[in-house]
Amino acid sequence: MQRVRLLVFNAALGVLDYRVPQGVTIPFGSIVAAPLGPRQILGIVWEAERLSAQEVPDAKLRPLLEVMPVPPMSERLRRLIEWTADYYCAPLSAVARMALGSTAALRGGGTSTEYRLTGAEPARLTPQRAAALDALQGEQASIRELAELAGVSEGVLRGMVGAGLLEAVTVDLDRPYPPAAPDFAQPVLSDLQRSAADVFVHAVQDARFAPFLLDGVTGSGKTECYFEAVAEALRLDRQVLILLPEIALTENFLRRFEHRFGVTPILWHSSLKSSERRRAWRAIVQGNAQVIVGARSALFLPYANLGLIVVDEAHEISFKQDDGVRYNARDVAVMRAKFEGLPIILASATPALETMQLAEAGVYRKIDLPSRFGGAQLPDIQVLDLREQAPERGRWLAPPLVEALRDRLAKGEQSLLFLNRRGYAPLTLCRNCGYRFQCPNCTAWLVEHRFSRRLACHHCGHEAPVPDACPECGTGDCLVACGPGVERIADEVAEILPEARTALVTSDTMNNPQAIGEFVAMAESKAIDVIIGTQLVTKGYHFPDLTLVGVVDADLGLEGGDLRAGERTYQQIAQVAGRAGRGEKPGEVLIQTRHPEASVIAALANGDRDAFYAAETEARRDAGAPPFGRWAAIIVSSEDQAEALSAARAIGGTAPDLPDMLVLGPAPAPLALLRGRHRFRLLINARRSAELQKTLRSWLDPLDFPKGVRVNIDIDPYSFV
Template sequence: MSLPNNRVRVVLLTQAIGPLDYRLPDDMVAGPGNVVMVPLGPRKLPGVIWDDDVFGDEAIDSSKLRAVLELVECPPVALGLRRLINWVADYYLTSHAAVLRMVLSSSAAFTATGTIIEYRRTGFEPARLTPQRAAALDALEGAQGLVRELAAEAGVSDAVIRGLIKAGAFEAVTISVDSPLPEPLADFDTPKLNDAQQLAANSMVEAVRAGGFDTFVLDGVTGSGKTETYFEAVAEAIRLGKQVLVLLPEIALTAPFLARFEARFGVEPAVWHSNLRSTQRRRVWRAVADGSAKVLVGARSALFLPFANLRLIIVDEAHETSFKQEDGVRYHARDVAVMRGHFEGFPVVLASATPALESRHMVTIGRYKGLEIPSRFGAAKMPEIKAIDLTLDAPDAQHWIAPTLLKALEERVERGEQSLLFLNRRGYAPLTLCRTCGHRFQCPNCTSWMVEHRLVRRLACHHCGHVMPPPEQCPECGESDTLVACGPGVERISDEVNRLLPNARTIVATSDTLWSPEKAAEFVSRVENKAVDIIIGTQLVTKGYHFPELTLVGVIDADLGLEGGDLRAAERTFQQIAQAAGRAGRGEKPGEVFIQTRNPNHPVIAALVAGDRDAFYDAETEQRKSAGAPPFGRFAAIIISSEDEREAIEAARAVGGAAPQVDGMHVYGPAPAPLAMLRGRHRQRLLVHAQRSVEVQNIIREWLGSLQFPRGVRVGIDVDPYSFL
């Protein structure tokens, strides 16, 4: 189907409305991909002209169509990226508008050129200061940004910042949004690779040179030099004048990666993540769109940027579950990266020391190409891994570090070597209760316990962000001094280390302490300068970091991730512990790893101790196959939520009652979600389990499309879910 020459279909950037038809004025030349401003009622909204054959023909009389108002001076959304948006919207059962908003996520999309005014401290301090102004000045030392950004960083209102500007405490700085980014030099510092690295690098370089779609799984043990290896493919793309995207799973990994990139290519790459200032986002977005940003390093959202000439995507730590978006558009960046390479015709590299079972399966069946680096670079050897049976070698009461691990920590401190204690649980304790009446502190908005964070004296919900100060008295019985912390978090382990090893210099490394690239860079600097003896951290520090003096890793509770019925619990635990273990012995000194567990015979623990990764993956693959679980079957979750519990239950029953009967597909539920209330909304859940041959998306689309829901009910769909909460 094609529309008349003067009629265009426009996808607006609002999810409440589907695509609409408009009329092009006689003096306007525009086509698919062009960004336009169009009228909608009394409003003027942005949108993108879309391909004629994507949506059905509404057959509206052209004479009734309103005219497009203006053509925005912005690079058009290219055909390959439009095809990707179509696929993401169809596969993840979301709207085109929701995906398109990620593409046009910067105001730079609608502002072609020019300058912008930011503000920074002058050093002048007004004579009379309110408490808010004083707090803002303290918080913003060395900061620069827009008024709203400074206000958000200082935790004050815009009016406070404007008052300080008027008083002379801040000065205006004119920033160009078009200043060019430095270009990386492909041959700035070419490394000497070993034979295995060179063989893998050659395959990737040849793929970049030849062009065309291909997917590589770069499978190298921790410390094998995967980054230096895929840098050779990056260098080849730079030589050809093409663009490269490197996806990282965590903002905290940006700082060490940027340092390695600069050492190899002479300059830092462009970066894209949520902590960028508005002006930085505008500059990077424009540079990506006009092709001048040759290499971009970013979080998963960078995948939807409008690259002018993208010819290689690297997904580093590709196994990481943080590549799966858990709200909004629930996409998996690893899979979308592969599809972008497919639609635009270039290679994609998935790099990991512990590839996802799905990626390994794709190599097995020949869809992806496997590249292996089986040993560490140079003289470094893989660490020796031992299990500590906590039923035989138990810590003292109210302690969590076994005597064997404590002795190893003492030896490292005496030798001036560094250690890492890994526990994937933030805060001081996961539960606080009253020892008098047994009252447990639960989030008022969610069915989850409030986690004590003793460093900032707060009880916090890790699901909705609600915080409160620890009360002096129990709210249930009114007794004082009866609140007790139950179980350990990393802060509690830090306290234990400080008591038992008072001379050891410790640091807690979690998303609470390394919440920005700057904080992560400070952490790296302290460890590299040997100002830290023992790191106590969560999964945030189990990947990407290279500390040559770190020779000991202790896993505090290996059984933690194996609890519950999560489909990927065993695989995720294996990956996390293997990655944590991989931090030890990366330099010339040998590494040692202790895994504390109450079940040393568990297949995950046994495989880690034996160093038999393949045996674990083979057994896990067989279990998945027999259960029809991914990658041999498919799941989709349907989550119904409402502020009214009865309304949510009734809507979920309506969905369950209308479930279609399809061969090869089963629908389980509805039932209360494991996290039955989140952010004040009651949640019900259904799980669809289907064979790979079943067209799940089409079935769910028709199934839910036939139902009407009350205004207060939200229906979310998670295709290929990773979280089952």
């Protein structure tokens, strides 16, 4: 009798064996349906010798029910899933689930019914219908998805169908995507760009593992260089994966891609409608999807014929997932390229220190673009010492920055003000009794959002209206906003330059591709004079008339004790500075700080990236920090504080005493309460030679914890909250 071993998508079930019906052959990697009690579950047929399972007699095995009509998952992808689970100490089933993408996509063919506005004039317009008409312009989806988009009930939309305001459309679930044309628009490249592009094109032709670091200053044309490699992969009928750190970057990127290849690429991210996700997954697994642009999760999809991976803005911390499987997509992308045997390009103007070290060691081949395209010059950078050039009382912009804003407005040029803090103010308190508004679920202050008149927690999403009186002492008209957020800076700009047209760019205001597209169109048409934004504006945008960048608080990222704070601050400010002077007009960057002597600020002011990297490298080497040592974090949480503390102490009390590992903690996490759970952390600092993952498993696996306790391992952590 033939039996198979299934990896099922439930870590609690482990691995299960089943019987194969007589006369049926099921290759490894096949996705199958199997019985489990009265239910059906999905699983992947895996090599039995690679997964341990409880031995079950042949007579007790139940037969598989069905093999799903999709190609088996390749051996290369299965090895990547195993490597990721092993390296990040994650359940194998949780990693494998990311490859599935869409359970609805496992069965092909058929049609679905979607709905769209008819354009008819309504005879009777309720507030809900009016909201739906505004929100659903240009949208087509199921009733449920349209209801979520419009923020109304499904009943409202069904009433609109009956009134002739929405119409049904029959959609082919597997309709093909229009093909991209590799020679649709031939770019004009500089000699440096052409040289870099030729290297990438040859690597695609060679079809073997070749990791590259494309290190180019902002505005140097990195995208055009790797687009030539994309074009070559298309000519060879191979698939391409381009990873972007945030969906906010997608709209601008899609326009550039369409200009070069004639069509938009296929998108993959968490905000896709279920029908879009299903269609994309089937096209990917069948090899019909040519170029896929996606966030982290696109990395594990079962590509039929992958020929190139590009990680754009490869330094971005958004590539590190901080919940679920805590993996770094940049590093796993390199491993996928290695398993698949194909080239990978890591593109960045400010590479991560770990990436730079691998390039210097010769593991990655470094390709440099040291100058901007078309003769554009890098901006002039000046530091404003706020101890000497203080803003007016109650304001946050220093006089030289205010004068520079006025000058650009008079010249008809655009300015950008950067502050990586959403909302109006980070803290609201009562001037009478000192009461501070704190999140009930987290160890965090509630942030005032004046535009929506709400107090919000940026960690768990808790919101509350701004009260008229202090909830502690009952005094009215006594609440004070402390510190600036971008909304407060926008108010200050409106006072200083009342005639200026402003745009606020944050994840609150730019929360969908349509809003981002409208912002880009307005900025390019010079309908905006001053952009005020968070880190969403630091990368990816090219506005030729933007000549001034003001960094409102360069010290903000250096606070909080983050072990990568210096590197992260340098990258963020260097990226936002790179938005200035990208066209013919020269750019200027003014950095406000109270610590001009800090190495990060000095390096930015002098334009000396190498000096900063050298100093940061030595500091990391002395501390045994990555890339010269290893970090891992153990996060213990529970809704019961005493229970979490007891579990953390049990872990700390059984910590191994090894010469190549140092265990720090347990200690309360900086966010000691998050989403209603009390949290404690242990930090492990290990030498490169240490068998870190093996040690963690042998240390933690024998321990038992109460059901309410969660113990998460974070290998190579980026967040220390």
